Amino acid sequence: MTQQPFELPHFYMPYPARLNPHVDEARAHSTRWAREMGMLEGSGIWEQADLDAHDYGLLCAYTHPECDGPALSLITDWYVWVFFFDDHFLETFKRTQDRAGGKAYLDRLPLFMPLDPATPTPQPENPVEAGLADLWQRTVPTMSAGWRRRFSVATEHLLNESLWELSNINEGRVSNPVEYIEMRRKVGGAPWSAGLVEYATAEVPASVAGTRPLRVLMETFSDAVHLRNDLFSYQREVEDEGELSNGVLVLETFFGCTTQEAADTVNDVLTSRLHQFEHTALTEVPAVALEKGLTPGEVAAVAAYARGLQDWQSGGHEWHMRSSRYMNKRAEPSTPWRGPSGPGTSAADVRALLASAGAERLRAYTHVPYRRVGPSRLPDFYMPFSLELSPHLDASRVRLAEWTREMGILSEGVWDEDKLRSCDLPLCAAGLDPDATPEALDLSSSWLAWGTYGDDYYPLVFGHRRDLAAARATTHRLSACMPLEGEQAVVPVNAMERALIDLWARTTAGMTPEQRRFLRDAVDVMTESWVWELSNQLQNRVPDPVDYLEMRRATFGSDLTLSMCRMGHGPAVPPEVYRSGPVRSLENAAFDYACLLNDVFSYQKEIEYEGEIHNAVLVVQKFFGIGYPAALDVVHDLMTQRMRQFEHVAAHELPVVYDDFGLSDEARDIMRAYVADLQNWMAGILNWHREVDRYKAEYLARRAHGFLPDRSPAVPVLG
Numbered sequence: 001m002t003q004q005p006f007e008l009p010h011f012y013m014p015y016p017a018r019l020n021p022h023v024d025e026a027r028a029h030s031t032r033w034a035r036e037m038g039m040l041e042g043s044g045i046w047e048q049a050d051l052d053a054h055d056y057g058l059l060c061a062y063t064h065p066e067c068d069g070p071a072l073s074l075i076t077d078w079y080v081w082v083f084f085f086d087d088h089f090l091e092t093f094k095r096t097q098d099r100a101g102g103k104a105y106l107d108r109l110p111l112f113m114p115l116d117p118a119t120p121t122p123q124p125e126n127p128v129e130a131g132l133a134d135l136w137q138r139t140v141p142t143m144s145a146g147w148r149r150r151f152s153v154a155t156e157h158l159l160n161e162s163l164w165e166l167s168n169i170n171e172g173r174v175s176n177p178v179e180y181i182e183m184r185r186k187v188g189g190a191p192w193s194a195g196l197v198e199y200a201t202a203e204v205p206a207s208v209a210g211t212r213p214l215r216v217l218m219e220t221f222s223d224a225v226h227l228r229n230d231l232f233s234y235q236r237e238v239e240d241e242g243e244l245s246n247g248v249l250v251l252e253t254f255f256g257c258t259t260q261e262a263a264d265t266v267n268d269v270l271t272s273r274l275h276q277f278e279h280t281a282l283t284e285v286p287a288v289a290l291e292k293g294l295t296p297g298e299v300a301a302v303a304a305y306a307r308g309l310q311d312w313q314s315g316g317h318e319w320h321m322r323s324s325r326y327m328n329k330r331a332e333p334s335t336p337w338r339g340p341s342g343p344g345t346s347a348a349d350v351r352a353l354l355a356s357a358g359a360e361r362l363r364a365y366t367h368v369p370y371r372r373v374g375p376s377r378l379p380d381f382y383m384p385f386s387l388e389l390s391p392h393l394d395a396s397r398v399r400l401a402e403w404t405r406e407m408g409i410l411s412e413g414v415w416d417e418d419k420l421r422s423c424d425l426p427l428c429a430a431g432l433d434p435d436a437t438p439e440a441l442d443l444s445s446s447w448l449a450w451g452t453y454g455d456d457y458y459p460l461v462f463g464h465r466r467d468l469a470a471a472r473a474t475t476h477r478l479s480a481c482m483p484l485e486g487e488q489a490v491v492p493v494n495a496m497e498r499a500l501i502d503l504w505a506r507t508t509a510g511m512t513p514e515q516r517r518f519l520r521d522a523v524d525v526m527t528e529s530w531v532w533e534l535s536n537q538l539q540n541r542v543p544d545p546v547d548y549l550e551m552r553r554a555t556f557g558s559d560l561t562l563s564m565c566r567m568g569h570g571p572a573v574p575p576e577v578y579r580s581g582p583v584r585s586l587e588n589a590a591f592d593y594a595c596l597l598n599d600v601f602s603y604q605k606e607i608e609y610e611g612e613i614h615n616a617v618l619v620v621q622k623f624f625g626i627g628y629p630a631a632l633d634v635v636h637d638l639m640t641q642r643m644r645q646f647e648h649v650a651a652h653e654l655p656v657v658y659d660d661f662g663l664s665d666e667a668r669d670i671m672r673a674y675v676a677d678l679q680n681w682m683a684g685i686l687n688w689h690r691e692v693d694r695y696k697a698e699y700l701a702r703r704a705h706g707f708l709p710d711r712s713p714a715v716p717v718l719g
Contacts, residue, residue, distance in 0.1 A: 004327055005235055006248075006260040009267040011228065012274055015310050017318035018065035022072045027057030029073040030080050037134065038127040039084045045091055045127075046084065053324040056080050062315030063193075064308070067200040074138060075196050081131040082158070082189055088128055089162050090241065099163065103660070106159050112136055113152045115145065143199065146206045151195035157186035160581070173648070174244050174253045176641035178592060179585065181223060181546055184245065186581070188229070190222030193312060201308035202301035207292045212532070213284035214302075216547065220277035221309045223546060225316055227270040231263055232326035254641070269545070272623065274313070275361050276544040281306050283535075291472075363622055364542045369611030373628060375697035376603040379636040382643050385679040387687045388434035389427075392441050396426040400445045407502065408495035409449070414457050418703065422693040425449045431684020433677070443506055444564065450499050451526065451557045457496065458530040459610065463537050471534050475527045482520040484513055522559035529554035533614050542613045542622045549592065555614065556598065558591040565677045572667040580661075582653035589646040590678045594685045596639045600632065601689040609700055643682075650675050 020026075031051060034040055040048055060076040067075070093102035112121050112133040117140050124130035140148050175183065185191055198204060208214050230237075230247035237243035247269075252262035285306065289299050321328050390396075404410050404420055429436070429444040436444060462471040480490045481500040492498040500523075508516045529551055536543055543551070553559075577583060599606075599616040606612035620631040654675070658668050693699040 004329060005239065006263040008231060008328070009264055011267065011317060012271040013314055013317050015314040017062050017314040018311065020061035020065045020067065020072055022069035023057055023061035025069045026060055026072045026076040027055070030057055030076040033077050033131075033134075034080050034084070037081075037131040039080070039131065043088075043127055045087050051080070054083065055319075055323055056083065058322065059316070059319040062318045063312040064197070064200045065311055065315065071200055074135070075200060077131075078135055078139075078196060081128070081135060082192070084131070085128050085159070088126075093162075094241075102163060106163065109159050110152070110156050113155060115148050115152065117141060139199065144203060144206075146209065147195065147198060147203050150209070151192070154189075154192040154195055158189045158192050160186075162187055172244070175250060176638065176645055177250055177254055178549055178638065178642065179589070179645055180245070180247060180250045182585075182588065183581070184226045184247070185219065185222045187245065188222065188226040190225040191218055193225065194218045194221060194309065197308040197312055198305060201304040204305055205292075205294060205298040205301060207298075208288055208294065208302065211288050211292075212528070213280055213288045216280045216284070217277060217306060217309060219550075220273045220280065220547075221313065223273040224270050224277070224313060227266050227273070228317060228320065229326075231266055231270075232320045232328060234259075234263070235327040236325070254637070268623070272544045273546060275364075276547055277309070279541075363625075364544070365540055367540060367542050367613055367618070367622065369540070369607075369613070370609075371607060373604055373608045376601055376605075376695065377629070377632055378600065379632065381597065381636075381686060382640045383683060383686050384643070384647065385683040387431060387683045388680060389684075389687075390430035390434050390436055390441050392436070392438045393426055393430040395438065396429065396441045396445050397424070399442050400426050400449060403442075403446055404449060404499075407499040409453055409499060412457075412495050414460055415453060420449075422699055422703070423449070423452055424688070424692045424694075425452060427691060428684060428688040431687050432681050434680060434684075443503070446499070446503055447507075447560065447564070450496070450503060451560065453499075454496055454527065454530065455555070458534055459537060459612070463534055466538055468531070468534060468538060471531050475524075475531055478527050479520065479524050482508075482516075482523060484516050484520065519560075519563045522557075522563045525554045525559050526557045536613060540613065542619055545619050545623050548614065548616065548619045549595075552595040552599075552614070552616070553588065553591045556591065556595045558587075558595075561591070561681065562587060565674060565681070572664060573670050574661060574667075577657060577661055577663070577667075577671070580657050582649050582657050586646060586649040586654065586675070586678070589642045589649065590682055592642045593639050593646065593682055596635055596642070597686060597689060600635060600639075601695040603628075603632075604697060605695055605700055646678070646682075 034051055040046055056079045057076050060072055060079055064072055064075055112129055113136050121133050124133055204214055227247050234246055234248045237246050238249050247266045248262045251265050252259055320326050410416055425448040426445040428448055429441055433444055477490055478500055481497050482504045483489050489501050492501055532551055533555060596616050603615060603617050606615050616635050617631045620634045
C-alpha cells in the first residue's frame, strides 16, 4: 500500500451534508447517458468500473440535496462530462504534452454552447463534444440569457485554462500562490459549479450578479472547493499524474517547507475563505440587496443561491471522504471527542469546530491600532527594469501645485502645501510615462493627485466619524461626475468632485462611449474599494489574505492605470487579447508587485500613525501569527515571485497569444510597447517610493496623520 504523503487536517465544515433522495435515479441515468455519449467501454479513458467507483451520482446528490429527480440527473450528467473531459484531456494532451493539439481540441468546444439554442452546432467528433452538445440543449431553454452568458464564460474558462496547466507541465514550472489561486478558479471549475447551483436553486438577479458581494460569494466558494480538492487529490495528481497545479505543491515550493506543513497551511487558507464567505453573506449581501432595491422574491433567490453554495461545500467534502478517486484514509480528526457517526456527520466535531472559531475567525478582529513599529524596513527589492524620467518633471510640479489650489484640494483640511510636496506626484508620473508630452504628464500627475487625495480623504473624514453612509453617498456622487453620453455632470460641492469633473473633461474629450465607460468603471472600482476599506476599518477587521490581495488592486487604482496605459492603442489589438489569460496574468503580476511595494514602504505610516489595517505585511502577520520581520520576508518573496512571473509571461506566454490570435505586426508592436509601459510603471513607482517624504520616518514624526478637517464634508442628500 502506498504511503500517504501527509495526514489530512481537520476541516472546518459547520454545515452537515444532506443526501438528495433521488440519488439512485441520478446514478442510473448518468450511467446510461455516459454510455450513449461514448464515454465508457471503447473510449480508452473510462470503463464502467471507473464510473461506478467515482460515483458522481453521490457527489451531486450530496452537493444538490433539494432539487428534484430530473434536475439532479441533468446536473449529474454535467459532472460526468466535466470529469470525463478532465481525464480525456490528461490522457490525450497532458501526458503527451501536445499543446497544439490541445488548443485545436479546445477551440471547437465553445461552438457547442451557442447563446441562442437555435444556432446550428457542428457534428460531434468525440465523447466530450457529444456530451457538451447534448447537455447544452437540455439545460439552456429554462435559463435566462444572462445565466447562459455567465455559464458559457465559466465553461470556456474551465476548458481554455487547461492550456495554462499544460504549458506549466511542459516547462516544469510551479506557479506562485497568487497566480495559482486566480488560475485555479478558472481551470478548477468551481465558478462553473456555481452556475449549476443557480440551475438547481434560483437564478441570481441580474441587478446584483456583477456586484462585489455576489462575486465574493462565488470566489470564496470556488477557492474553498479547489483547496479542499487539492488536499484530497495531492497523492493522485502530484505523485501519479505529475501535475504541478496543486495548492499543496505550490505552498510547499514557495515556502520551502514540508508537505505536511504546506497541507496544514492550505487548510488554514481554506478555512479563511469559508469565514470570508460567511462574513460576506451576513454583512455585504444584505447591504447590496437593500442598495439595489431587490424585491422579496429576488432576496429569496439570492438566499437560496447562497444556501446552495453552502450545501455544495458540505456535500463536496462528504463525497471526497468517500470517493475512491481521492486520498481519504485516516481523514477523520484524531480528537478524543466523537460526535454522531454516519452519512452527513463527518464534519460534526464540536470541540474542533469551536477551537477553529476562536483561533482563526476571531484573530482577524484582534489588531491593536496605532502600535509603535518604528521605521519601515526596506529589503533589497528585485527590479530588473531601469528607470527613465520625463524631462518635463520640474514644470509639471509647478502646474500641479496650481491645479490643486484651483480645485480646492489644499483648502479642505486634508492636504496643504507641505502634504502635497511630500507626495511629489509628478515624480511618480515622470517615471510611469517618461515619453509623455507636457500635457500628458500634467494629466497623469493630476489623476495621481486626485486618487492619492481621495485615498487619504476617505479614512480621515469618514473613518474618524464612523460615517459609512456619507462615504457611500460621496461615492455615488463621484460616479455622477463622469457623464458617458454628454449628459450634465453634477454641480460640484467639494474639491474631489470639482477635480474629477475637470479630469474627466480633459481625459475623455476624444474618447468613444465604450472607452469612457471603461474609464468610469475603473474609477468606480477604485472609489467603491475605499468604502470596502472603510467598512473593515469600522469593524477593526484585518482582511482575509486572498480578499486583501485582490481588493488591493482596486484600492491602488490598477484598473485606472490600465485605462491610461491602453489609451491610444487603437483597434489594431482586439479586445479579446486584453481579456486573455496571459495578458491579465501579466497585468495582475505588475499591479501586485506595485501594491506590495507600497505596503512595505508605508508600513510605519499606516500601522503606527494612521491606525490602518489594510497592509499586506500586517495581513500576513495576523494570518500566520508571526512578527514583522518574518511577515516582511514573506511579502518580499511574494513580490519577487510576481516580478518573475511578469518576466515569464512577457517572454514565453505573450508570443503564444500573439500567434493564437494571428496579430498583425502593428498589433504586436503595440503590445510590446504596452509591456514596456508596465515595466516603466513598476520602475517609476519603486523610484517614487524611495525618493518622496511621504513614507520616511523623519517626515512622519514631524507630520503626524491624526489631524481632522475642521468641518463636515459637503455631501448633499441624494434624490
